[in-house]
Amino acid sequence: MTGTSATPDGDLLQRRDRAFGRGAKLFYDEPLHLVRGLGASLFDAQGRRYVDMYNNVASVGHAHPRVVEVMARQQATLNTHSRYLSEPAIALAERLTALQRVTQSAVFSCSGTEAIQIALRMAQIATGQQGIVCTNHTYHGNNTMVGALTNLAAGDTRHPHLRSIPFPETLRPLGPGLSEEALADAYVARLNTAIEDLKASGQGFAALILCPILANEGLPDIPGRFMAKAAALVRAEGGLIIADEVQAGYGRSGAWWGYDLVGLTPDIVVTGKPMGAGLPLAATTASREVVEQFRAETRYFNTFAASPLQGAVGLAVLDVIEEEGLVDHARTLGAELKAALQQRLGYTTGLIDVRGCGLFIVAEFADAQGQPDAAHAFALVCALRREGFLTSVDGAFNNCVKIRPPLVLPRADALAFLDAFDRVTARA
Numbered sequence: 304m305t306g307t308s309a310t311p312d313g314d315l316l317q318r319r320d321r322a323f324g325r326g327a328k329l330f331y332d333e334p335l336h337l338v339r340g341l342g343a344s345l346f347d348a349q350g351r352r353y354v355d356m357y358n359n360v361a362s363v364g365h366a367h368p369r370v371v372e373v374m375a376r377q378q379a380t381l382n383t384h385s386r387y388l389s390e391p392a393i394a395l396a397e398r399l400t401a402l403q404r405v406t407q408s409a410v411f412s413c414s415g416t417e418a419i420q421i422a423l424r425m426a427q428i429a430t431g432q433q434g435i436v437c438t439n440h441t442y443h444g445n446n447t448m449v450g451a452l453t454n455l456a457a458g459d460t461r462h463p464h465l466r467s468i469p470f471p472e473t474l475r476p477l478g479p480g481l482s483e484e485a486l487a488d489a490y491v492a493r494l495n496t497a498i499e500d501l502k503a504s505g506q507g508f509a510a511l512i513l514c515p516i517l518a519n520e521g522l523p524d525i526p527g528r529f530m531a532k533a534a535a536l537v538r539a540e541g542g543l544i545i546a547d548e549v550q551a552g553y554g555r556s557g558a559w560w561g562y563d564l565v566g567l568t569p570d571i572v573v574t575g576k577p578m579g580a581g582l583p584l585a586a587t588t589a590s591r592e593v594v595e596q597f598r599a600e601t602r603y604f605n606t607f608a609a610s611p612l613q614g615a616v617g618l619a620v621l622d623v624i625e626e627e628g629l630v631d632h633a634r635t636l637g638a639e640l641k642a643a644l645q646q647r648l649g650y651t652t653g654l655i656d657v658r659g660c661g662l663f664i665v666a667e668f669a670d671a672q673g674q675p676d677a678a679h680a681f682a683l684v685c686a687l688r689r690e691g692f693l694t695s696v697d698g699a700f701n702n703c704v705k706i707r708p709p710l711v712l713p714r715a716d717a718l719a720f721l722d723a724f725d726r727v728t729a730r731a
Contacts, residue, residue, distance in 0.1 A: 311348065312336045330695060332685045340365025343712045345693065354716045356687075356694045356708045359550055362577035363623045364711040370580045370619045377615035384606050385411070391614025398621060399586060402559060403572055406588035410597065411608040415549040415575030416444030418585035422571045423448065423510070425589060425597045426543045432507030436497045438470035440699035442519040443512065443547055452512070457493070464506045466497035470699070472523030474656055474667075487526040491533055498540050510571070511537045512545040515561035519550075521667065521698025522659045530567045543593075544568070549575040549585070550663070554624055554710055557634030557661030564660055582616045583607065629710040633661040640664060640706070640717050644724070651728045653679055662710060665703035666724075675700030679731065686727035692720050 316334055319327065335353075339346040342364040345353045355365070363370065377391070385392065396409035410425075412418045427433055437443070437452045444450060455467040469477060471490040478489060498508045511533065517523055537544055546569035551561025553574065558564045560572070571593065575585035588594075597603065607613075624630065641664050644657040653668040653676055668683070670676040680702045684694050687704075697705035708716075 330693075331688050333688075335688065335693075342367075343709045343716055352691065353688070354692050354708070354712075354720065356692050356706050356712075356720060358693075358709065359555065359576050359707050361580050362553060362555065362710045363580055363620055363627075363629065364709050367580060367623060367711075369623050370616060373619040374582060374612070374616050377612050380611075382610055382612040385604070385609035389609065389611045389614055391611050391618060392609045393614070395614045395617040395621075396586075396588075396609075398618065399574070400588055402621070403588060405562075405568055405570075406572055407591040408594035409586045409588045410594060410603060411613060412585045412587070412605050413583040413607050414444070415547075415573065415585050416446050416449050417605070418549075418573045418575055418587045419443045419449045419512075419545075419547060420446060421587040421597070421603065422545045422547075422573050422589075423512070424601060425571055425587065425593055426510035426545060428596050428600050429543060429593045430507070430509045430541060432509040432541070433464040434466065434498070434501030434504075434506040434508045435464060436466050436468060436494060436501070436508070436511045438513055438517065438520060439467040440470055440520045441467075441513065441517075443514075457497075460500075460504075463504060464501070466501055468493040468497050470517055470520040470523060471525050471529045472517075472520070473526055474523060476526075483527045487529040487532055490526065490529055491536055494533055495536060498536070498542070508540050508542045510543045510545050512547060514547045514549075514551055515565045515567050515569075516551045516556055516660055516663070518663065519697065521700075521703045522663065522665050524658055525565060530565045534567060543570040545571045545573065547573050549573060550707075553577040553620075554630035554633050555661055555663050555707070557630065557637055559630060561660075578620060579613065579616050580620050582613065584613045584617055624710070627711070633710045636712060636714055636717055637661040637664065639714075640721070643721050647724070647728070651725075652731060654728070659706070662706075662708055662712060664706040665697055666706070667698065667703045669702065675702035677701040680704055683727055683731060686730070687723055690723040690727060692723050 336348045337345050338348050343355050345355050400406045410421050439457045442453050451462045457467050457469055476486050501508050546562045556564045562569050571589040573587050578584040641659055655669045656667040668676045668680045680696045683704055684696055687694050695705045697703045
């Protein structure tokens with residue numbers, strides 16, 4: 304930490320530690336004080352511009368004028384709780400489920416954590432069972448119920464109703480020399496073992512939850528047909544599939560939904576972060592039958608959810624994505640950026656893999672012995688920050704540079720990022 308109390312940002316850091324309590328997370332080796340954003344650009348207190356290559360919240364761009372205008376107009380007109388009829392909130396549910404195609408009704412909330420908890424309870428109520436299976440390096444939220452899923456090791460039974468499986472990947476496969484089909488079968492066999500263990504323990508099996516593109520696992524290349532085979536097993540065992548689209552959805556992957564990209568048909572879909580472009584907004588969607596079973600048993604109510612403001616802003620975000628062609632832009636520019644980074648393989652020290660989809664890419668680093676190099680990845684992230692590009696680390700070993708810019712990222716900024724990437728990796 305190089306900031307000191309003699310600088311304005313050092314003073315702010317000390318105030319933050321007192322106000323929030325020491326230990327609240329900050330990015331980078333030197334804290335960054337941002338004061339303004341526009342499009343894919345962020346500006347610090349000294350007026351320096353940074354290119355946002357990380358933030359999935361303002362995916363249509365920071366301070367998008369269309370969203371800002373709708374937000375201000377609706378707040379100036381009416382905002383209240385959901386126990387009155389609200390045309391904007393109803394219209395958002397109708398439009399969201401139509402875009403998803405596999406859902407019919409929505410339960411709105413204010414965060415991905417809330418929406419995931421609702422999804423888990425929905426699945427348990429619909430099936431009459433308690434058991435949930437996740438992957439072993441996932442993150443779905445941070446309250447007590449949902450946080451128990453985070454990095455739950457395979458074989459860990461401390462939470463009786465939870466089991467995890469190794470996340471499917473081809474870079475570090477379960478067994479050497481397996482064909483892609485055999486590798487998919489090996490991972491599905493682990494899923495079957497987890498389900499059988501839940502049933503034997505008396506918890507039963509309610510659902511498999513995963514991010515379709517395995518975002519927090521580091522966007523691994525998933526063995527072909529794993530998703531189709533896993534879905535067939537889940538349904539044969541009477542369970543439901545929960546797709547966590549908080550990071551994968553809303554065009555991030557170059558498709559509207561991550562589940563379309565991997566050939567998965569979910570029963571319950573969760574969306575969050577980009578839905579409100581900064582306004583707290585999340586949704587859990589499913590068939591009308593599943594949603595109504597949940598409502599009948601829980602009488603769920605959220606003071607700030609399904610509000611006129613959420614509805615109006617959520618609709619504006621969808622308008623922007625569609626009218627500005629942001630799904631196509633993410634697919635096209637993302638493919639160009641990923642291909643350019645892949646050309647660095649074999650030439651950039653420590654770079655062992657580049658993968659991703661749409662405008663969500665990771666560059667993975669290892670040391671000379673081939674072991675995951677988290678320290679090197681973090682050093683590169685901090686160096687990129689000094690070059691004016693904001694990224695982060697990701698993956699099961701925190702050894703991946705995570706590239707997830709707003710969907711409006713200009714091509715010129717993507718090319719400038721490649722130049723900065725070359726500069727910092729050459730110095731490393």
